[in-house]
Amino acid sequence: MSKKAHIALTPDQVSQRVIVCGEPARVNRIAALLDNPHPLAENREFRSMAGMYQGQQITVCSTGVGAPSAIIALEELNQCGAKLVIRVGSAGAIQHGIELGDLIVAESAVRDEGGSLSYVEAQYPATADRHLTNGLESFLVQHNVQHHVGVVRSHDSFYRDDESSICEHWHSRGVLACDMETSALFTVGRLRGMQVASVLNNVVVYQQDIQAGINQYVDADTAMMDGELLAAKAALHALVSLRC
């Protein structure tokens, strides 16, 4: 069986239940929650590991930054047989009252990225799978985790000259937070018949400097690391709650 060109995995290595995340190092932290975690492959931004959770096989794979590499990973995971996919990502809040390490469950996403637009026109909605989303929420409610549910926005750069006015625009429309991959994963996943959800750990408080927030995120002792851990646990719970 030949390896997929980017994720460097063969179908027999990929389970039906998959967690994706942007950062390769997060793959190791998520896989540490699994029984018998073991590395699968590493190529470019795509690191993958596997293990068992409550008797089910789980694959964890990083997707890098942005829609194009996330779509490549999703397409190749789909070709390898992945069915249920949850993004455990990070995001920057664009509403007050969303604290560092709070979790954001995306019901849907504004498609402000180019990757999904290369597949289908902007009027096509980017929506989460409701079953996986219910699984995420039920874990977060049961464990009393501070979280927010609603619309997020995925974009291609936060270093644009007009970044603050763009954030104000979507803030005034009630969008909770920004990431860079959720809308592409929702859109392409749905077009491919996959079930996709997204839970995001807030790493930037609204109207706080983005770079300061991201720098804080690399400090393992912050509330944001707790957020990441809880997001991963919620994703595992949701993945094993559903039949494929």
Ligand SMILES: O=P(O)(O)O[C@H]1O[C@H](CO)[C@@H](O)[C@H]1O
């Ligand atoms: O932490 P991850 O999952 O990479 O998510 C967010 O972080 C990156 C930007 O810093 C983008 O990929 C964005 O979506």
Ligand SMILES: O=c1cc[nH]c(=O)[nH]1
């Ligand atoms: O503000 C932020 C933080 C993380 N990721 C984003 O896309 N935006």
